[in-house]
Amino acid sequence: MSLLVFFLLSIVKIAVVLVIFLTAVAYTVLLERKVVGRIQNRWGPSRVGPFGLLQPLADGIKLFLKEDLLPTAVYRPLYIAAPIIALACSLLSISVVPFGADIRYKGVDLFQIADLNIGLLVILGVTSIGVYGIALSGWSSNNKYSLLGSLRASAQLISYELALGLSLVGVVMRAGSLRLRDIVNIQAPHGMLSWNVFGGLQFVAFFIYLMAAYAETNRAPFDLPEAESELTAGYHTEYSSMKFAMFFMAEYANMITVSCVATLLFFGGWTSPFGNLLPAVGGPVVQALLPVFWFVLKVFFFLFLYIWVRGTLPRFRYDQLMGFGWKFLLPVAIANIIFTSLWLAFRAG
Numbered sequence: 036m037s038l039l040v041f042f043l044l045s046i047v048k049i050a051v052v053l054v055i056f057l058t059a060v061a062y063t064v065l066l067e068r069k070v071v072g073r074i075q076n077r078w079g080p081s082r083v084g085p086f087g088l089l090q091p092l093a094d095g096i097k098l099f100l101k102e103d104l105l106p107t108a109v110y111r112p113l114y115i116a117a118p119i120i121a122l123a124c125s126l127l128s129i130s131v132v133p134f135g136a137d138i139r140y141k142g143v144d145l146f147q148i149a150d151l152n153i154g155l156l157v158i159l160g161v162t163s164i165g166v167y168g169i170a171l172s173g174w175s176s177n178n179k180y181s182l183l184g185s186l187r188a189s190a191q192l193i194s195y196e197l198a199l200g201l202s203l204v205g206v207v208m209r210a211g212s213l214r215l216r217d218i219v220n221i222q223a224p225h226g227m228l229s230w231n232v233f234g235g236l237q238f239v240a241f242f243i244y245l246m247a248a249y250a251e252t253n254r255a256p257f258d259l260p261e262a263e264s265e266l267t268a269g270y271h272t273e274y275s276s277m278k279f280a281m282f283f284m285a286e287y288a289n290m291i292t293v294s295c296v297a298t299l300l301f302f303g304g305w306t307s308p309f310g311n312l313l314p315a316v317g318g319p320v321v322q323a324l325l326p327v328f329w330f331v332l333k334v335f336f337f338l339f340l341y342i343w344v345r346g347t348l349p350r351f352r353y354d355q356l357m358g359f360g361w362k363f364l365l366p367v368a369i370a371n372i373i374f375t376s377l378w379l380a381f382r383a384g
Contacts, residue, residue: 044143049130052148056129060287061091067342074346095280103276106177113175118274118281121168125288128161132295133216135305135327146305146327147216154215155207158296159200162251162289166192169270172282176273184269187259187353191250194360199247201368202240205375206300209235219304226310232301236378239371241301243364248293250360252286255345259353294337298330305330 065080065087072079080087105111131154135146144150151157166189173185209231210218222229231237250257271282298304305326316325351359 040141041143044141045148048143048145049148052129053126056126056288056291057284059291060284061095063287063291063338064094064283065091066338067345070339070342071346074343098280099277101276103278106273108177109273110175110177113171114273115278117168117172117175118271118278118285119168120171121165121285122281122288124161124165124168125285125292128158128292129288129295131157131215132292132299133219133304134295134330136323137216138323145323150214150216152212152214155203155213155218155296155300158292159196159203162292163192163196165285165289168282168285172274173270176270178273181270181272184272188253188270191253191257191259191356191360194357195247195250195364198243198360198364198368199251201365201372202243202247203300204368204372205237205240206231206235208372208375208379209237215299215304219299219306222303223306224310226303226306227308229310230301230303230308236375237301237371239367240375241297243368243371244297244301246364247360248297249341249344250356252289252293254286254290254341256348256350257356258350259356290338290341291334294334294341295330297337298333302333304333 068090069079069087080090083089083093105114130148131151133144133147133150137147138145169188170185173181173183173188176182206218207213210221212218218231222231222235225234228234232241249255253259271279274282307325307329
């Protein structure tokens with residue numbers, strides 16, 4: 036295959052994934068507004084389009100047409116760069132996520148942008164860099180509420196990044212690889228019984244990952260960096276128009292990425308929960324798209340869980356948040372690594 040064909044196919048694949056991903060971000064916002072509305076016994080958006088389905092489009096147009104205010108005392112280069120860094124990092128991490136079986140056309144993997152042998156490390160590294168956007172936005176805004184929000188976000192990320200990384204060590208030890216496709220393939224043979232969260236005895240690691248992921252993405256009950264009752268809007272208080280929209284999109288894009296990684300590492304990725312019990316059905320097109328269906332269904336479950344938790348749990352105090360990360364999650368993550376090591380050694384012996 037010529038380099039030109041490979042380049043064109045890759046560009047098309049990137050464009051398709053980006054459009055689908057940004058659409059998913061927009062409709063995750065709508066899903067949250069509808070589900071939280073039902074939890075609070077109200078309708079949520081229902082006027083724009085049938086069942087309110089065009090509300091994300093209306094919100095996007097509104098944000099795009101709003102006046103882009105630039106406060107006089109900000110440090111302009113970093114003030115402008117901060118939302119770009121946050122959104123770029125949230126979009127970049129999806130590039131190594133496989134969302135379907137390994138099917139190739141002219142040598143190009145149709146269901147993954149970049150198949151790296153250290154894909155898990157890339158996701159952890161890119162998501163860690165995303166906090167720079169939050170930290171810089173708070174500092175450059177020259178606003179005490181923004182600065183407090185960004186400092187909280189930085190401390191929160193450092194605290195929970197450690198527990199999150201350690202929670203994944205057991206999964207990596209079981210798979211013997213950092214490649215995301217290898218981690219999924221080891222969970223494939225017996226369906227749910229092979230998934231890391233059940234058959235791999237990583238249910239404690241999954242709990243740690245879930246709690247740390249909520250804190251990493253600044254979501255309730257760990258949304259202290261943008262606590263409205265204390266910090267107005269936190270690190271993005273001084274932002275408006277599309278700059279604010281970029282922070283907003285970055286948060287929901289990170290939610291989707293976290294849900295994708297949880298699906299890949301603990302719930303078998305795109306594999307069927309029934310394993311090899313069900314016979315193959317349909318033609319090659321159905322066989323190619325069925326794994327994508329299972330993957331999307333599992334990701335949707337995690338997004339719904341995110342929203343459910345937001346609608347039912349109160350916000351932590353900041354000292355409780357930090358204590359939970361350092362005094363509970365971190366020791367439990369280390370204990371899980373020791374247990375997993377002993378279990379794998381016992382099985383090997």
